[in-house]
Amino acid sequence: MKKRKNRIIIAIVIMLATVAALACPAMASDSGAIDLTQNGSISVTLQDGENRGPVSGAEITLYRVAEATISGYQLSYVFTDDFKGCGMKLDNLRQDGLETHLVTYANTQGLSGIATIKTDTNGSANFSNLETGLYLVQQTKNTKGFYSMEPFLVSMPMTVDNEWVYDVDASPKVEENTDASTTQLTVRKVWVSDGIATPKSVTVALLRNNVAFKKVVLNAANDWTYTWEGLNNDYTWDVAELGVPRNYTVSYHENGSIVTITNTSTVGNPEEPGPKNPGETDEFPLIQTGQLNWPIPVLGGLGILLLAVGFALSKKNNSHD
Secondary structure, three states, rough: OOOHHHHHHHHHHHHHHHHHHHHHHHOOOOOOOOOOOEEEEEEEEEEEOOOOOOOOOOOEEEEEEEEEEEOOEEEEEEEEOOOOOOHHHHHHHHOOHHHHHHHHHHOOOOOOOOOEOOOOOEEEEEEEEEOOOEEEEEEEEEOOOOOOOOOOOEEEOOOEEOOOEOEEOOOEEOOEOOOEEEEEEEEEEEOOOOOOOOOOOOEEEEOOOOEEEEEEEEEEEEEEEEEEEEEEEOOOOEEEEEEEOOOEEEEEEEEEOEEEEEEEEEOOOOOOOOOOOHOOOOOOOOOOOOOOOOOHHHHHHHHHHHHHHHHHHHHHHHHHO
């Protein structure tokens, strides 16, 4: 009877240890709960990258690119109606060309954004009363003597020291424009079709300060490659594909003055319903998520302790038999 009782105790101990181990990923601190109904703000402050002074009079436009959803203990994103036809994915927020492509898509679709604000004398533009989600920040008018700020994505809320922050501050640097020389930019098109027929041509825009400046048609005749030369360094230059072909997604890779645009077929590898959780990838984790790692060693240690107690009980009772 005593043996049976001890076996029951050991089984309970093992069960508790298992539950503790399984509970680790779902745990969060008291301040770790995400409230998707809470509104917040995004403040953008432009600073001179050289002298660190404020840059005033710059026009900043904010777009809500994606809605936020809770996936486990992290945020995931799904495109808003305005951006769902952009032809890109949100499973890697650090991929080359993502922000530039989204800006170009917004411009070609005539999207006005949530609001446009000029930076004040402190170089700041504050966007308030914002819903949770993923936002795109673009400088739509630069300040004389400075290059335009590179567009960037920012999550609201974001985490700082394992705390969800709903009033987000961003301070991008802008560089003084003192270079009157010229540069060149080459674009290459690559297809990953998996046997699916590819379009005969695609149109690529040359962007000057993130606004379409010129266009080129890439096809077999020009070996899907084109180079623009003599580009004035008074501006920032980039490229974006216009009208991503149906059943394809687009990605960008920059190597010096060469930008490779890859179209990958989605026919043979359809996406799963709903947004993927970028935090599930090892190489490119979701930027600034609410993942909390402290429960893992604590509960893991608790599980080991419970197992040790069970083993000690078993050994003690075996010695009495």
